[in-house]
Amino acid sequence: MQNLFKIYRIMLAESAAFHEKEGNSQLATTFRLIQGKLRDLLNLKENREPVVAFVGLTNSGKSTLLSSLFGDKVAPACNRPWSSVPVEYRYSSQYEINAEFSNTIETSAEIFDSPDEMLAAIEKYATAKENASTSILYAKMPSELLKDGLVIADTPGLGAATAAGGASHYASLLDYLPQVDYIFWVIKSLQGITKVELDFYNKFLQGRCDNIVVNCFEEFSLEEQKEFAKVNSTALPSRFNWHFVNAKMAMRGKNNNNDEEIIESGIRDFEHTILNLSPTEKRLNYLNNSIIKFFNDLQRFKRNRKERMFFVEHRRLQLMHELEKYSETNDIIEAMRNSIN
Ligand SMILES: Nc1nc2c(ncn2[C@@H]2O[C@H](COP(=O)(O)OP(=O)(O)OP(=O)(O)O)[C@@H](O)[C@H]2O)c(=O)[nH]1
Ligand SMILES: [Mg+2]
Structure with missing residues (x-):
């Protein structure tokens, strides 16, 4: 799953740069903010000594x-x-x-x-x-x-x-x-x-x-x-x-x-x-739910936007490809997939 998150974060960073170049600075800022949020959530999930x-x-x-x-x-x-x-x-x-x-x-x-x-x-x-x-x-x-x-x-x-x-x-x-x-x-x-x-x-x-x-x-x-x-x-x-x-x-x-x-x-x-x-089980569940919510929020936000290209396409395709290879399925993977579909 680490690899999927890694590609996802690269995709967010590249999308921020893309929208900046296109002159859509508002969306670029949003991408940078959500990239930071995902990083923080993942750090907390990894950290056994917060x-x-x-x-x-x-x-x-x-x-x-x-x-x-x-x-x-x-x-x-x-x-x-x-x-x-x-x-x-x-x-x-x-x-x-x-x-x-x-x-x-x-x-x-x-x-x-x-x-x-x-x-x-x-x-x-x-x-x-x-x-x-x-x-x-x-x-x-x-x-x-x-x-x-x-x-x-x-x-x-x-x-x-x-x-x-x-x-x-x-x-x-x-x-x-x-x-x-x-x-x-x-x-x-x-x-x-x-x-x-x-x-x-x-x-x-x-x-x-x-x-x-x-x-x-x-x-x-x-x-x-x-x-x-x-x-x-x-x-x-x-x-x-x-x-x-x-x-x-x-x-x-x-x-x-x-x-x-x-x-x-x-x-x-x-x-x-x-x-x-x-860093208990209860806390980990809470953080997992926060990550699912993160992807769901992003999916909703994407639906409400009219951009022809929301995520950078080649990276989105790479992520789709990786997701197809990924055999295990869980709520986080499902929410991640929905957010880029
Ligand atoms: N009356 C009262 N005094 C307090 C309370 N909390 C702290 N003090 C007093 O305020 C002073 C400063 O408290 P500290 O806990 O050293 O403050 P600090 O934020 O750690 O200060 P620095 O280490 O310099 O950043 C001390 O003399 C404490 O006794 C409180 O709830 N009531
Ligand atoms: Mg002190």
């Missing part, structure tokens, strides 16, 4: 939110630009870290007895506290959330270019972003989306992120949440899933086994959202 990253303004509470998800303080937080390099959290039966550096090919591996000890090491390698030359840090720990293979990443904040180390934090974030599968954009409830955040979104996140987490520094009723999402949506070019979490309250609730606080903090819903991204 990376979910929290991205956003410095001090919006990304590290605090990450700790509150796990219910253990494992991500260093501070009220100044703090996380300096990306930290990826994966599953293991014990607490471990592995650091890579920009000035040596040596790596550093350590094992710990407790999350507190691991936290201290992460603080040493991945924050503004010490001037470490770390380029990326891998942390491992026994968390149910990570058991199916999901990777959760804390990233350095943006918007602190003038603070000490701020520029290097930003550079490290930009360097890391291409490796991320799911971006969760973390903003603060105290202020709406600022210009710095919006500019960053337009430049680096557009088309790659449809989840916003509002870290609620103060109490937020359901009505206030709705209003906040409505007001802030006006500046945004696409639709988002909005998640409201009070990270500090979640942490406190989990530490004290206080169910009322845990529920009120919104962390349970957010845990489900994150857990649903795990």
Whole structure:
């Protein structure tokens, strides 16, 4: 099936170039967009270790939110630009870290007895506290959330270019972003989306992120949440899933086994959202259905267009030919065939 997808993607790219040359730039843009969408879907399907990253303004509470998800303080937080390099959290039966550096090919591996000890090491390698030359840090720990293979990443904040180390934090974030599968954009409830955040979104996140987490520094009723999402949506070019979490309250609730606080903090819903991204059978089925839907949408779109040539013909014929040779048939193959017929 790999080969079929490969030809299909080439066909989309060549069709984009063809329509561009014909002066049909609108259709060329559409082809480029759908080519990117198919690439993303296929990447997610292949990836057995998808990376979910929290991205956003410095001090919006990304590290605090990450700790509150796990219910253990494992991500260093501070009220100044703090996380300096990306930290990826994966599953293991014990607490471990592995650091890579920009000035040596040596790596550093350590094992710990407790999350507190691991936290201290992460603080040493991945924050503004010490001037470490770390380029990326891998942390491992026994968390149910990570058991199916999901990777959760804390990233350095943006918007602190003038603070000490701020520029290097930003550079490290930009360097890391291409490796991320799911971006969760973390903003603060105290202020709406600022210009710095919006500019960053337009430049680096557009088309790659449809989840916003509002870290609620103060109490937020359901009505206030709705209003906040409505007001802030006006500046945004696409639709988002909005998640409201009070990270500090979640942490406190989990530490004290206080169910009322845990529920009120919104962390349970957010845990489900994150857990649903795990590379499980269920997720794979969902992605397969998304690919079928992709082909069905394209088929409908093609029917509604009047172009004499929609796909580049010689490539379409090659794909038809390959499809005929392909003995196994399934819903994806069927939908692919229908989309080019
Ligand atoms: N009151 C309140 N304070 C919070 C909350 N979340 C984070 N904070 C505080 O905000 C400050 C910044 O939190 P961090 O988690 O370090 O923020 P960050 O986004 O990781 O910042 P960088 O690593 O610099 O990008 C810390 O002093 C936190 O204690 C919250 O939900 N409520
Ligand atoms: Mg941080």
